Amino acid sequence: MLKVGLIGVGGISVAHIPCWEKFEDTELVALCDVRLEQMKNYSDKRCYTDFDTMLENETLDILDICLPTYLHPEYAIKAMKKGINVVCEKPISLKREDVKKIYAVAEKNNVKFMVAQVLRFWDEYEFVKELIDNKKYGKLLSGSMQRLNIFPDWSFEDWMADEEKSGFVPFDLHIHDLDFLVYALGKPTEIKSFRSKGQKQDVIEVLYNFGGAYINCEATWYKGKIPFNANFRFQFEEAAVIYYAGKLNVYDQNGKIETDDRKQQKNEDTIGIPKSNGYANELRYFTDCVKNDTFPDKVKPEELEEVISILHSL
Numbered sequence: 001m002l003k004v005g006l007i008g009v010g011g012i013s014v015a016h017i018p019c020w021e022k023f024e025d026t027e028l029v030a031l032c033d034v035r036l037e038q039m040k041n042y043s044d045k046r047c048y049t050d051f052d053t054m055l056e057n058e059t060l061d062i063l064d065i066c067l068p069t070y071l072h073p074e075y076a077i078k079a080m081k082k083g084i085n086v087v088c089e090k091p092i093s094l095k096r097e098d099v100k101k102i103y104a105v106a107e108k109n110n111v112k113f114m115v116a117q118v119l120r121f122w123d124e125y126e127f128v129k130e131l132i133d134n135k136k137y138g139k140l141l142s143g144s145m146q147r148l149n150i151f152p153d154w155s156f157e158d159w160m161a162d163e164e165k166s167g168f169v170p171f172d173l174h175i176h177d178l179d180f181l182v183y184a185l186g187k188p189t190e191i192k193s194f195r196s197k198g199q200k201q202d203v204i205e206v207l208y209n210f211g212g213a214y215i216n217c218e219a220t221w222y223k224g225k226i227p228f229n230a231n232f233r234f235q236f237e238e239a240a241v242i243y244y245a246g247k248l249n250v251y252d253q254n255g256k257i258e259t260d261d262r263k264q265q266k267n268e269d270t271i272g273i274p275k276s277n278g279y280a281n282e283l284r285y286f287t288d289c290v291k292n293d294t295f296p297d298k299v300k301p302e303e304l305e306e307v308i309s310i311l312h313s314l
């Protein structure tokens with residue numbers, strides 16, 4: 001049984017905690033948050049308000065970092081120097097130079113490190129990556145991705161409202177889609193972007209050229225309280241793949257709906273592809289890397305560096 005600790009019991013932690021509880025080979029033994037009240041629903045865990053005390057008292061195999069972005073490098077490095085494997089929420093950092101620093105500490109201390117770039121583990125996005133790789137419907141010609149939300153006004157001490165700490169929409173939201181594109185298609189050859197930034201509002205529109213495949217991305221923090229939504233549309237030579245309102249469908253020239261073969265084999269929904277749990281998939285993958293002593297190379301440091309550089313250029 002691998003012993004897991006989680007630090008930062010805020011917004012995203014509620015997506016991680018049930019995954020650790022569900023796995024049969026991990027035990028979430030300890031939580032840490034500077035605000036004790038954040039942990040009031042977890043009376044079965046050992047709860048700490050100070051990270052050093054947690055590290056002194058616990059023998060952890062894995063630390064899951066769900067802290068505000070500006071704390072990721074410092075806490076990841078501290079834990080890895082104690083010999084603890086670290087999985088960390090995105091982004092790894094706002095600074096490109098931190099990527100090499102963090103991976104060097106992991107290597108020196110012989111531990112695993114991975115940034116939880118969840119779309120790489122999200123069924124519907126993995127499905128598109130497979131189509132790009134296997135060319136089942138021909139070459140990818142174009143695409144459109146949206147990630148639309150309100151300003152996250154629930155964050156600890158309003159850290160999201162400080163661009164130095166959060167990086168605003170590029171590092172909060174657009175990073176997901178860009179990271180997926182760099183993972184699936186490599187480095188873009190051309191980038192054109194437009195941005196409208198105001199008080200707790202930020203909107204970016206970016207057009208990428210990936211060697212002839214044009215992908216348009218939109219990411220927003222609106223003041224108007226819209227519901228969160230993440231969608232995409234990809235045009236291959238022989239089919240269009242559309243993910244909208246949580247449903248993924250494939251249309252060929254006859255208008256037929258096709259589905260992901262993997263899912264059909266498992267007798268799952270044959271009309272739309274089932275919603276995934278990308279968070280469970282990413283934490284499962286990382287846990288397996290720790291158990292099997294393999295480098296978690298599904299998230300590569302050089303791709304993380306590329307993404308940070310692009311985000312700063314928008």
Ligand SMILES: NC(=O)c1ccc[n+]([C@@H]2O[C@H](COP(=O)([O-])OP(=O)(O)OC[C@H]3O[C@@H](n4cnc5c(N)ncnc54)[C@H](O)[C@@H]3O)[C@@H](O)[C@H]2O)c1
Pocket residue numbers: 007008009010011012013032033034035038049051066067068069071089090091116118154155156171172
């Ligand atoms: N992958 C995703 O889909 C996704 C979604 C949301 C957020 N995130 C990422 O997760 C991270 C956290 O975001 P959030 O929305 O949960 O933020 P949040 O502000 O809601 O939660 C952060 C928590 O950390 C605690 N904290 C702050 N400083 C601390 C310290 N020094 N020691 C211990 N605890 C401390 C706060 O009390 C708070 O409970 C961010 O980096 C964000 O980019 C990822």
